[in-house]
């Protein structure tokens with residue numbers, strides 16, 4: 001099973017293993033990693049699952065689509081590596097993915 | 107921090123958040139979530155959307171996996187109906203006669219569908235849509251070429267219509283009022299959704315008065331007051347919900363269109379909080395008492411309730427927001443439009459697949475319905491949360507960036 005490493009805003013690391021096909025949002029929520037709220041449950045409607053993708057993984061993770069990009073403009077502290085974690089699906093390709101969490105979602 | 111037993115009644119959006127937030131807030135006592143459905147708390151919104159359309163499996167609906175509760179020391183008592191709250195002895199009574207003592211109690215009993223006492227309402231093939239079990243039963247009647255009649259042109263009725271079109275069914279929506287979504291949106295938004303549904307092949311009848319559901323053992327048709335009979339292999343009734351307040355009422359708590367709570371989610375008993383669809387609460391941003399039916403409210407009010415139980419009084423003051431997905435249309439609503447006296451449109455409602463309707467009372471912006479316009483939803487959510495002021499003329503002008511309309 002691919003692993004995802006989450007790094008909280010204060011630097012606490014948690015590594016979780018999830019089945020391929022799981023979203024990064026679910027990888028966090030299902031394993032009790034705090035910092036992702038995911039109020040809409042992955043419907044790309046709430047923007048409370050904001051995360052930063054580690055630079056080394058950006059190319060593999062790919063670009064947000066138009067809806068996601070519009071929402072990302074309005075999250076707190078948007079960065080070029082900002083993504084909505086419910087829109088990233090974990091795969092073997094992304095085994096070892098590193099995700100940084102923002103200080104706050106809202 | 108308290109080592110008392112916290113018991114949560116109901117096991118859905120509000121309960122799942124309450125349990126998790128209690129632990130995060132440092133609650134050291136036992137936590138139990140008691141619900142009458144058989145599975146752990148799950149996301150209800152996909153029921154009329156991706157789950158009904160067969161695009162999501164039930165495993166994908168869980169808010170958190172069962173293992174999460176185990177790890178967090180939260181007992182899930184599922185398939186158990188609470189029949190009484192005994193405040194004097196601080197215990198709840200279950201349908202099988204068992205009881206569970208509590209130190210603190212949280213009511214997260216949600217809402218149930220409003221039923222119509224129509225002739226033929228108990229025929230096979232007639233459904234309401236609230237629970238996973240409802241959709242599983244509905245799905246045994248769906249299939250390409252079959253006919254569905256949906257009674258009620260609210261969000262759930264329209265989402266159900268869209269999902270059934272995806273399944274290749276012939277779909278009619280019956281709305282008693284002159285337009286769909288009449289109670290919740292401006293005429294332009296209703297007009298937009300009627301047009302799209304018609305373009306997608308849904309037959310919409312407004313001002314419809316249903317007289318009876320007809321059939322042998324299983325439903326075959328819906329009879330209207332004007333004598334029309336519509337073929338139906340399946341009928342889904344979606345005419346709103348009522349808060350589940352009977353436990354609270356029988357226990358003597360204040361109830362008035364929902365369990366009455368204060369800004370800290372406290373009921374009239376200091377040992378009992380309540381959150382979600384079942385509550386009547388105060389919203390300071392709009393200065394009204396109201397009952398909301400949304401995931402946002404269930405989640406955010408549950409956090410307030412958990413804080414209160416952990417001894418941290420923080421008033422509930424979140425901006426309400428909501429979403430609805432139909433076909434390729436993503437509707438996002440920020441704020442509460444009730445009481446609006448004018449509407450400003452950005453984009454066209456009579457052509458295309460996206461625009462926004464901004465609701466005003468005088469010159470105060472109340473809310474936005476943003477259809478395939480996530481940027482406008484996000485902008486208004488921010489503006490209403492942080493108190494920005496708005497220039498309505500700029501809102502209506504699409505050549506001006508939305509951010510320029512706010513200051």
Ligand SMILES: Cc1cc2nc3c(=O)[nH]c(=O)nc-3n(C[C@H](O)[C@H](O)[C@H](O)COP(=O)(O)OP(=O)(O)OC[C@H]3O[C@@H](n4cnc5c(N)ncnc54)[C@H](O)[C@@H]3O)c2cc1C
Pocket residue numbers: 115116117118119120121140141142143150151152153154186187188189214215216217218235236237262350353381382383384398399400401402404427428429430431
């Ligand atoms: C089909 C559908 C689509 C929706 N779509 C959206 C959407 O897109 N966006 C949105 O924001 N909201 C949507 N909603 C509304 C949203 O699902 C509700 O607001 C939310 O579920 C409320 O959560 P809750 O925990 O307060 O109550 P509920 O979800 O109603 O849960 C209450 C639970 O308590 C149980 N219960 C009640 N009484 C007892 C008792 N005495 N003993 C034991 N258990 C009891 C009930 O069986 C139920 O499981 C939708 C709802 C439905 C039905």
Ligand code: FES
Pocket residue numbers: 025037038039040041042043044045046047048049084085086087
């Ligand atoms: S969970 Fe709501 S946008 Fe990602």
